[in-house]
Amino acid sequence: xxxxxxxxxxxxxxxxxxxxxxxxxxxxxxxxxxxxxxxxxxxxxxxxxxxxxxxxxxxxxxxxxxxxxxxxxxxxxxxxxxxxxx
Amino acid sequence: xxxxxxxxxxxxxxxxxxxxxxxxxxxxxxxxxxxxxxxxxxxxxxxxxxxxxxxxxxxxxxxxxxxxxxxxxxxxxxxxxxxxxxxxxxxxxxxxxxxxxxxxxxxxxxxxxxxxxxxxxxxxxxxxxxxxxxxxxxxxxxxxxxxxxxxxxxxxxxxxxxxxxxxxxxxxxxxxxxxxxxxxxxxxxxxxxxxxxxxxxxxxxxxxxxxxxxxxxxxxxxxxxxxxxxxxxxxxxxxxxxxxxxxxxxxxxxxxxxxxxxxxxxxxxxxxxxxxxxxxxxxxxxxxxxxxxxxxxxxxxxxxxxxxxxxxxxxxxxxxxxxxxxxxxxxxxxxxxxxxxxxxxxxxxxxxxxxxxxxxxxxxxxxxxxxxxxxxxxxxxxxxxxxxxxxxxxxxxxxxxxxxxxxxxxxxxxxxxxxxxxxxxxxxxxxxxxxxxxxxxxxxxxxxxxxxxxxxxxxxxxxxxxxxxxxxxxxxxxxxxxxxxxxxxxxxxxxxxxxxxxxxxxxxxxxxxxxxxxxxxxxxxxxxxxxxxxxxxxxxxxxxxxxxxxxxxxxxxxxxxxxxxxxxxxxxxxxxxxxxxxxxxxxxxxxxxxxxxxxxxxxxxxxxxxxxxxxxxxxxxxxxxxxxxxxxxxxxxxxxxxxxxxxxxxxxxxxxxxxxxxxxxxxxxxxxxxxxxxxxxxxxxxxxxxxxxxxxxxxxxxxxxxxxxxxxxxxxxxxxxxxxxxxxxxxxxxxxxxxxxxxxxxxxxxxxxxxxxxxxxxxxxxxxxxxxxxxxxxxxxxxxxxxxxxxxxxxxxxxxxxxxxxxxxxxxxxxxxxxxxxxxxxxxxxxxxxxxxxxxxxxxxxxxxxxxxxxxxxxxxxxxxxxxxxxxxxxxxxxxxxxxxxxxxxxxxxxxxxxxxxxxx
Numbered sequence: 001x002x003x004x005x006x007x008x009x010x011x012x013x014x015x016x017x018x019x020x021x022x023x024x025x026x027x028x029x030x031x032x033x034x035x036x037x038x039x040x041x042x043x044x045x046x047x048x049x050x051x052x053x054x055x056x057x058x059x060x061x062x063x064x065x066x067x068x069x070x071x072x073x074x075x076x077x078x079x080x081x082x083x084x085x086x
Numbered sequence: 087x088x089x090x091x092x093x094x095x096x097x098x099x100x101x102x103x104x105x106x107x108x109x110x111x112x113x114x115x116x117x118x119x120x121x122x123x124x125x126x127x128x129x130x131x132x133x134x135x136x137x138x139x140x141x142x143x144x145x146x147x148x149x150x151x152x153x154x155x156x157x158x159x160x161x162x163x164x165x166x167x168x169x170x171x172x173x174x175x176x177x178x179x180x181x182x183x184x185x186x187x188x189x190x191x192x193x194x195x196x197x198x199x200x201x202x203x204x205x206x207x208x209x210x211x212x213x214x215x216x217x218x219x220x221x222x223x224x225x226x227x228x229x230x231x232x233x234x235x236x237x238x239x240x241x242x243x244x245x246x247x248x249x250x251x252x253x254x255x256x257x258x259x260x261x262x263x264x265x266x267x268x269x270x271x272x273x274x275x276x277x278x279x280x281x282x283x284x285x286x287x288x289x290x291x292x293x294x295x296x297x298x299x300x301x302x303x304x305x306x307x308x309x310x311x312x313x314x315x316x317x318x319x320x321x322x323x324x325x326x327x328x329x330x331x332x333x334x335x336x337x338x339x340x341x342x343x344x345x346x347x348x349x350x351x352x353x354x355x356x357x358x359x360x361x362x363x364x365x366x367x368x369x370x371x372x373x374x375x376x377x378x379x380x381x382x383x384x385x386x387x388x389x390x391x392x393x394x395x396x397x398x399x400x401x402x403x404x405x406x407x408x409x410x411x412x413x414x415x416x417x418x419x420x421x422x423x424x425x426x427x428x429x430x431x432x433x434x435x436x437x438x439x440x441x442x443x444x445x446x447x448x449x450x451x452x453x454x455x456x457x458x459x460x461x462x463x464x465x466x467x468x469x470x471x472x473x474x475x476x477x478x479x480x481x482x483x484x485x486x487x488x489x490x491x492x493x494x495x496x497x498x499x500x501x502x503x504x505x506x507x508x509x510x511x512x513x514x515x516x517x518x519x520x521x522x523x524x525x526x527x528x529x530x531x532x533x534x535x536x537x538x539x540x541x542x543x544x545x546x547x548x549x550x551x552x553x554x555x556x557x558x559x560x561x562x563x564x565x566x567x568x569x570x571x572x573x574x575x576x577x578x579x580x581x582x583x584x585x586x587x588x589x590x591x592x593x594x595x596x597x598x599x600x601x602x603x604x605x606x607x608x609x610x611x612x613x614x615x616x617x618x619x620x621x622x623x624x625x626x627x628x629x630x631x632x633x634x635x636x637x638x639x640x641x642x643x644x645x646x647x648x649x650x651x652x653x654x655x656x657x658x659x660x661x662x663x664x665x666x667x668x669x670x671x672x673x674x675x676x677x678x679x680x681x682x683x684x685x686x687x688x689x690x691x692x693x694x695x696x697x698x699x700x701x702x703x704x705x706x707x708x709x710x711x712x713x714x715x716x717x718x719x720x721x722x723x724x725x726x727x728x729x730x731x732x733x734x735x736x737x738x739x740x741x742x743x744x745x746x747x748x749x750x751x752x753x754x755x756x757x758x759x760x761x762x763x764x765x766x767x768x769x770x771x772x773x774x775x776x777x778x779x780x781x782x783x784x785x786x787x788x789x790x791x792x793x794x795x796x797x798x799x800x801x802x803x804x805x806x807x808x809x810x811x812x813x814x815x816x817x818x819x820x821x822x823x824x825x826x827x828x829x830x831x832x833x834x835x836x837x838x839x840x841x842x843x844x845x846x847x848x849x850x851x852x853x854x855x856x857x858x859x860x861x862x863x864x865x866x867x868x869x870x871x872x873x874x875x876x877x878x879x880x881x882x883x884x885x886x887x888x889x890x891x892x893x894x895x896x897x898x899x900x901x902x903x904x905x906x907x908x909x910x911x912x913x914x915x916x917x918x919x920x921x922x923x924x925x926x927x928x929x930x931x932x933x934x935x936x937x938x939x940x941x942x943x944x945x946x947x948x949x950x951x952x953x954x955x956x957x958x959x960x961x962x963x964x965x966x967x968x969x970x971x972x973x974x975x976x977x978x979x980x981x982x983x984x985x986x987x988x989x990x991x
Contacts, residue, residue, distance in 0.1 A: 028326030036413060037406030049324040071238055073328060073402055074110040074296065 021083040022063065023054040027076040038066060050078060087276045089118060089268065092257060096122050102253045103227040106245070107236035109259035111399045112298025115236045116142075116206055118262065123202070137164045137201045143210050146434075149468075150215045154185050157203070161189070165201060168192040182219035183686050184652075187226075194228035202232040209237035217242050224248070225935070226956075263295030272297075277304035285314055288321040298399050302331035305381065306338065332403040335382075346373050347382070348411070351404035352419045352442070354435075355387060356394045363426040364419055417443040424448060434468075441475045450480050454487045454527045461493065470494040478503075482510040485524055486531045492542050504546065511539055537567035537574045544581045548730060556585040576605030580618050587625060588732040590771030590812060596625045607645065616642050616654025617691050620661055621731060627665060628734070630815025630854060636665050656685040660698040663705065668816070668856040670897075672708045676946065679705055683945070692729040696722045696737050702945065703744065708860070712748045713980065714944060717987045719744055732772050736761075739779045746782055754783045765801040769808045774817055777805055781824055789831040798828050819849045820857045827861065830868055839871040846872065846887035859894060869895050932973055932991065939966040940991060944983050 024041075030051040035043045039062065041055040057063045070077055096105065096118075107115045123138045141160040147153045158169035172188045193201065211217065220235075221243050227233060235241055248254035264272060269290040273279045281289075293299035303320065307313045316334075323330055336344055349365050350356055358371025374394055378384045383397035396404065409416060420443025427436035428448075433456040440449035453472045460469040473491045481488045488507045495504055514524050515536050526532055540563035547555035563578035583598035599622040606615045619642035627635040639662045646655045659682035666675040682690075682698050690698070699722035706715035719741040726737040738757055745753040763780045767773070781802055788795035802825045809817035822845035829838035842858075842865075849855050858865065873891040932940065942952045953963040967979070974989075976982035 026326075028329070029324050030326045031329055033410040034329075034406050036409035037402070045325075051326070069402070072111055072398060074112055074298070074399065075326065 019056050019058045021055065022057045023052055023079075023081045023083055024066065024070070025050055025052050025078040025080075026070060027078055030075070038069060041066070054083075087117075087268075087272050088121060089114075092118055092261060093122050095255070095257070095261075098255075101232065102255050103229075103232055104224050104243075104248060104253060105232065105234045105255045105257070106240070107234065107257045107262075108238075108240050109257075109262050110238055112296060112301075112397075113259055113262040114297040115257075115262065117297075118257070119204055119206070119234060119236060123204075138204060139164050139201070140204045140206065142206045143208060145210050148211050148213050148216070150182050150213055150219065153211070153213070153216050154182065154189075154219070157205075158189070161193070161201075161203065165193070182215055183222055184689070186219050186222050190223065190226050190228060193231050200232075201230060202234060204234040204236065206236045207238075208235045208241055209239045211241075262297070264290065264297055264300060265295065266290045269295065269300060272300060273304055277301075277308070279304060279307055279313060281307075281313060281317070285317040288317050292321045293327055296327065298397070299327040299331060301381075301383075302328065302335055306331055306334035328399060328403060332400070332407075336407070343373070343377070343382075347377075347404055348408045349415070349419055351396065351401055351408050352416065352439075353423060354395065356384075356396075357392055360423065360426050364422045366422070417445070419443070421445050421448075428452065437472055441472065446476055446480055450476055450484060450487055451527045454484065454490065454531075457490045457494070458528065458531060461490075461497075478506075481507060483523065483525045485511045485514045485535060486526050486528050489531070489535055489538055489542075493538075496542065496545065501546075501549070504542070508539060508542065508546075511535070515539065534567065534571055534574060537563045537571060537578075540566055541574055541577045541581070544578065548581060548585060553585040553589050557582055560585070572605045572609035573611065576602045576609055576611065576614070576618075579605060580614075580621075583618070583621065584730060584732075587621065588772065592625050592629050592771075592813065596622060596629070599625065610649075612646060612649045612651040613653040613691070616646060616651070616658060620654075620657050620691070620693070623661055623665070624731075624734075627668065628814050628816060630813075630818075632665055632668055632854065636662065639665065652685065652689045654689070654691050656682045656687070656689040657691050657694045657697060659685065660690075660694065660701045663698075663701040667701075667704050667708055668854060670708075670856045670859045672705065675701075675705055675708070680947075680951075683947075692727055693731070696725040696727060699725065700735075700737060700740055703740070705946070707744060707747065709946075712744060713984050713987070714946075715744055716741070716748070717944060717983070734772055735775045739776045742779055743782065746779075746786055751783065751786055754779075755787075758783055765796045765798070769804060771808075771812055771814070774805070774809065774814070777801075778817065778820055778824070781805065781821075785824060785828055785831065791828075791832055799825065802828065815848055816854055816857075819845050819854050822848065823858055823861065823865075826868060827865065835868075835871065838868055842868050842891075843872050843887035846890040850886040850890055855890065855894060859897070862894070866895065932970060936966055936970050936973070937991065939963065940970055940982070940986055943967065943970070943979050944986075 027050055029045040029049060030043055030053075031045070032043045035041060038053055039057075041053040041057075043051060043053055045051045053066075057066065067077070067080075107119065109115055123140070139157075139160040141156055143153075143156070147156055154172065158172050161168045169189055169192055171192065172185045205220075220241070224233060224243055245254065249256075266287055270281075270283070270286040273281050273286060273289065289300065289303055293303065307316050310316055320330065336347070339347065346361070346365060350361050353360065353364065356370075356374060358374060361370030361374065362368050374384065375391070378386065378391070378394070383400035384394045385397060387393040387395060395401070420439045424436045424439035424443060424445060425448075427433075427439060433452055437449055437452045437456065440446075440452060449472070453469070453476070457469045457472070469490070473487075473494050476487075481491065488511050492504050492507050495502065495507075513519060514521060540559050544556050544559035544563060547553075547559055560578040560581040563574060564582075567574040567578065579598050579602035583595045583602055586592075586595035586598060599618050602618050603615050603622065606612075606618065619638050623635040623638040626632075626638060639658050642658045643655060646652070646658070659678040663675040663678040663682065666672075666678065679698070679702055682694075682701070687695055687698075699718045703715040703718040703722065706712070706718070719737065722737040723741055738761065742754045742757040745751070745757070758780055761776060763773075763776055765780065765784060767777065769777060781798060784796050784798045784801065788798065791798065802821055806818065806821045806825070809821055822841050826838045826841035826845060829835075829841060845858065846855075849858065858869075862869075869891045873888050873895060875888055938956065939952070942955060947955060949963060956963065967982075971977065971982055974982050974985040976985050
């Protein structure tokens with residue numbers, strides 16, 4: 001490993017993000033036991049054949065990670081909402 | 087199960103070059119492609135199958151070097167001659183575009199007819215660099231090559247454009263899902279069920295033709311007495327199909343199979359002995375064979391049935407189930423997998439399982455041992471990802487791991503946590519420290535630790551702008567480093583050099599950079615040598631030794647060629663372009679600019695994006711083409727990043743000079759105001775170039791002087807004294823020329839000639855004549871006066887100055903004076919955002935391809951050269967340029983470039 005002066009980049013500000021609560025609605029009824037797989041989000045199947053996953057998501061990267069898990073399972077995404085800060 | 091309706095579309099009469107198969111998991115993408123190419127078909131091979139290069143991507147391919155190596159390897163399975171050069175380029179760490187261009191040439195020439203490259207699971211790729219390379223591939227695909235991209239998400243390619251031009255064939259979820267007829271064939275013929283039409287229709291409706299779901303459904307029904315009842319309850323349930331069916335399938339397995347499935351779900355790939363280790367039983371291999379026979383979603387990864395993986399969808403279900411049912415077991419399973427992979431000498435897999443299983447002690451040990459090799463192969467990103475996953479409390483007792491963490495952070499541009507890590511290392515380095523409490527797994531990294539800490543301290547001080555501390559820490563590093571520790575000696579010397587340069591001590595800076603280059607060469611860090619060579623050449627040319635600067639840059643090129651290193655060579659060519667411009671050798675400069683351009687920005691260090699644009703702009707200015715120079719200068723200002731070098735020649739000042747030359751004094755005044763410059767400033771080396779630029783502005787604003795005008799001559803006098811004291815002949819010559827021009831503007835011909843004579847005498851030994859030549863033809867009368875011996879105290883016209891003046895005057899007719907040739911600067915500065923987004927002013931916007939061509943039109947390549955650059959025929963290029971002219975309402979290239987600049991394209 002080498003560090004010469006010419007390798008040191010300039011530094012941008014740290015991106016700080018507070019976590020937000022999200023509500024993700026998917027088509028199909030999903031059993032609550034999927035909660036652990038979706039990073040502890042509450043999995044709430046509804047009567048209308050859809051399921052709402054809700055709970056705190058630390059940052060955008062984690063949110064995209066969740067969406068990728070939904071995609072990989074073939075779960076059709078219906079809506080994604082950020083809830084008001086509580 | 088054959089799907090003629092889809093294969094027919096794929097094999098249509100004249101399929102386009104790009105085929106996109108885009109659908110969620112479990113839609114049979116891979117199976118369909120395999121059928122098309124005959125691999126899974128019994129009905130004879132499609133002609134396309136004869137030459138198909140197939141690459142199944144996984145997460146480890148999400149790295150440009152790994153990706154293109156895999157592509158080359160896949161192509162070589164069907165076209166052995168293809169990619170030999172690309173492989174060599176890959177080893178030399180060449181930029182992706184160079185590698186793709188080489189591959190394209192090979193494929194166009196050597197691949198024969200009808201070769202297909204399949205990139206399956208392309209959605210795992212996230213690297214922007216890979217996407218850019220694939221986009222380039224798509225844009226330049228030869229007629230005999232077909233590219234198939236299959237994945238769960240659309241790739242970031244200009245799909246709308248490709249659709250519009252008919253260059254894209256798409257197979258999407260709606261096409262892939264089973265029709266009712268296909269559902270029936272699949273369930274009753276392939277899976278051997280006996281379902282009635284009603285059941286088939288119900289299943290098709292319930293699964294919406296999703297193949298993975300039908301597969302699960304079929305498995306659930308096998309061996310059932312009453313499939314109709316199953317279908318009825320399935321169809322009447324609104325649970326997520328996979329959830330419902332996976333439960334059905336899992337519930338029907340014997341306990342030992344179910345347990346095996348759940349416990350091995352943590353593995354991304356499976357083999358018998360590994361499964362035994364993870365499950366704590368035996369018979370893993372037999373179990374895998376049993377699962378494969380039972381069609382339980384096991385995919386073999388090799389012909390010998392040694393490695394398998396679970397179907398992705400099924401693996402997710404299994405893992406979610408494991409996490410829910412036996413969460414306490416998950417870490418343990420990962421731990422066993424980590425131990426197995428460590429034993430098998432596969433550190434990357436071992437580390438990822440150790441991290442997944444929260445066995446941070448093991449992960450820390452493995453990372454400490456594996457990271458140095460990653461730094462050597464420039465995979466700092468992987469090292470950084472691993473280290474970031476470790477908890478902070480692990481570091482204080484691990485000095486070697488800590489220094490690796492500092493390196494991984496700083497090399498990739500971060501500072502977070504660095505100070506804390508260094509503070510944690512400090513106690514272990516105190517004299518007489520008791521190292522028995524330290525945890526060190528990589529003993530070889532312990533001895534150089536003190537020197538390495540000092541190097542990082544010096545770098546941190548430099549970032550903080552503390553030059554004295556930078557020097558102190560770097561000198562300490564030199565004391566601490568072993569004589570043969572070339573790497574740290576070279577790093578430390580470069581840091582001292584940089585600090586001295588920033589402080590204006592050019593002689594010391596030059597000596598230190600020379601040392602640094604020797605040490606880094608011995609250490610084999612060639613790209614870093616090239617970075618130091620650039621700095622050294624800048625310093626040498628500032629010290630008036632252009633010849634030495636050119637020699638330094640050429641030696642760098644030789645070294646790079648010898649070692650087959652690319653990164654940094656583009657910078658060297660751009661720097662040579664500027665050095666030759668200083669010598670008024672525009673042809674030589676143009677050759678080096680071409681070389682830099684051919685290498686591309688990927689072959690450049692962080693400064694290159696702005697530096698090559700400065701060089702290109704200066705070349706245009708040397709030809710009197712200010713209209714072409716200004717857009718490049720705007721881009722250079724936007725990309726100005728000196729990468730810690732002192733900002734001795736800001737792009738904004740160079741642009742201000744171009745504005746001045748074009749007569750746009752208002753723009754230059756804005757620059758002076760924004761930069762906070764004034765003629766009464768305290769002078770420093772770092773701002774010298776800006777101050778001389780300011781002197782030019784003042785002279786242009788107040789040629790006659792007198793009255794309230796600032797005293798330009800006094801300002802130039804102070805600048806001259808500072809430049810002479812600092813031994814900077816280039817600046818001395820320029821200041822003298824400006825002093826001569828000031829006298830001339832005020833009608834003092836004798837003083838003017840004397841100053842110019844002095845300037846030429848100072849320029850003589852090293853041919854620093856560029857700055858004089860730039861002032862032609864307006865300076866010609868004054869040159870003639872010097873040539874004629876009019877300078878005071880030089881009565882015979884025979885001195886060096888007079889000779890040089892004659893030489894300059896006879897060097898052919900002067901280039902058109904910049905003042906006449908320059909177009910006014912764009913009235914509106916180009917707004918931010920992508921070129922495509924900016925085209926609101928155009929009725930018919932330029933396509934992305936036309937924007938590519940436009941970029942080249944701005945440069946100085948000839949038509950055939952541009953065609954080569956774009957890998958198109960000259961006729962195609964002409965079509966593009968004509969369409970650009972029409973859209974921009976321009977009659978010729980120059981008008982088009984100007985019009986584009988006005989529109990901010």
